[in-house]
Amino acid sequence: MVDKLEIGGFIEDHWEDIEKRVLDVERRIEEAKQKGKLETGGNVIFVAECLPFVAGIVHVGSNLDKFRVAKRWIDAELPNADAVSVLSALTFLYLVMEGKKKAEGDQEKLEKWEKIQCRVDSLLLPQKPPTAAA
C-alpha cells in the first residue's frame, strides 16, 4: 500500500519526526497508566490519537493520482470502505513494522515498538473469522 501511495520516501525522509510523534503518544499513555489515570482503553486511545497523524502522512506525502490507484485497489478488496481510513490503518501497520526494523539493536526502543505493535494489532488487524467448531 505504501508503494501504491508512493509515500515510502516521505516516511524515510521524516522518520525521526514520525517516530518521535508515535513514541510520544506511547509515553503519555504509559505515564497515565502508571499514575492510575488510565486503567483500560489504552490501546483504543493510542490508535485514535495516532490515526489522524498517520492520515496526515497519507494526505501530505501522496498525491491525487497515487491516491486514485490505491483507492481502486481498496474498492476491489473492501467495497464500501472509507478509503482514507483504510489507507491510514495500513500505513500505520507499515510504520510499526518500520519502527521495529529500525529499532533492531536498541533493545529499549524495540520493546516500545513491540508494545505498540500489540496495541495496533489488537485493534487494526481483522479478528479471526469464526470457524465451524466455534
Added chain:
Amino acid sequence: MTHKLSVFNPSNYPRGGHVVTPWQPIGEKTGISPDAFQLLTEHRQPIPAQVDQIDPSDHSLDTLAFVLPDNAAPGLEDYSQPTAAVFLESVEAPKAEKSSAAVAGPVGLPTRVEITNERLTVSFSLEPSQDKSKCNWFAGSAQSVRFGETELLDVWASRFIRSWEGHDLEKRCMQVDRLMIPMPAWANEPEQEVSLFNRPYQMLSYCTGPVRQACTIASVPFEYICVDPFHGGHTRLECSLYRTLIFYNSADYVIEELWLKGRDSKVKGESVALFFSARYFTFMYLGFDPVIYRYEQVPDWFALECPRSGIYPGYGFTIPGYGYGFATDVHARQLRYPHPEYPVGVKSYKTFSWELNPCKKARCLHLFQLGGPESIEHRTGHAWYEEIYKPLNKVELERGE
C-alpha cells in the same frame, strides 16, 4: 432626546444577532454624531453598536451595526412589520467605541491586512507577492485562514504534520482573480477582461468596534475604454474594484461587499457604478475526494468539505471534517473543480473557481469550518438565509420620548 429605532424581522421565527442599516439618514434626521451616541434597550441596557465609515469618499455608505440583545419576535417576509425596538441617544463623550479609518489598525505588514477575532484569523494579501520571489499572483487573496494554530487552507500539513513539511505556498482563498466588464452593444467584444491577481490593492478604511471589524480595500485603477459608435471617440474610465471585508466578533465567516467604481479622469470627483462579474479562485486542500454540496437549482450558495472520517468503535470520528462555504446575493455560476486554467496540473485538485452573475454590487459570505457537529452544508445554507437573503437590515427611525 431619545429616538426609537424599529427593527424588522423578516423571518417567521424569533431572531437575534447582527443588525446593519445605513447611518446617514439616521444621522441627518437626529443630528447625532457617529462618534457620540449610544444604543439602549427599553430597559436602558447598553447595546454594542458602532458606525463604520466604509468608504471615506462616500458617506452614504456609512453603516450603523449593532447586536440585538434579545430575539426579535417573528415578522413578515416582506419586512413590513416591526418586531423589535432599540433606542438611540446622543452622549457628550464618545461612548460608542470609536470606529474610524485607521492606518495602523490591522496587525501586520502594510502589504497585508490581518483581521482576527476570538475564533478565526484571516490574513489578506494586498500585494501580488509578499516576498521577493517572482510569484506575483496573490493579490486580493486570503493567504492564511487560521483557527488557533490550524491553517484551514492546508489542514493536514499544519495540524498533523506540523512544522516539518511546510504549508503549500500556493494556498489561498477569497481571491477575485478576474473581472469581466460588459462592453456597449456596438462594441466588437462583448466584455473587457481584467486580471486582478497581479494588481495590488490599497487599504481605504479600517473600522473596529464592539460589533465587528470592517476593512475596505480598492484595486489600483485600471482603464475601461468605450468607443463612441458615431464619432469614433474614446471614453476612458479609471476603474477600481472595491471590496469591504466585514468580520463580526466571534464569527467564523467573513462577509464581503464588492462594487466597481469608474471615474472619468477629466471630471473630478464624480464616479459611476459599473456592471461587472467577478471570478473567485481558491487553492485549498480539502482531501483527495472533497465533497461538493451544490444544487443547480440553488445558485445562491455552495459548500466544500473534507469529510470527517476514521470512525472508530467507542471513540467516534478520529479525523475531523472541515470545509468552506460560499453564499452570494447575485448567484454564482457553475463551480469548476479543478480550475481548468491552473497551470500546475499535479496540484490542480486543490483548486476551485466560480463566477458571479453580472451585477453592480455583490454581497458574499465566506464561511470557514473546522470540526463541529453541524454539517457545513446546513450551516452555509442557513448563513445565506440570515446574512445574505433575509438579513436584519431594515431599521426605521421614530421619534420617541
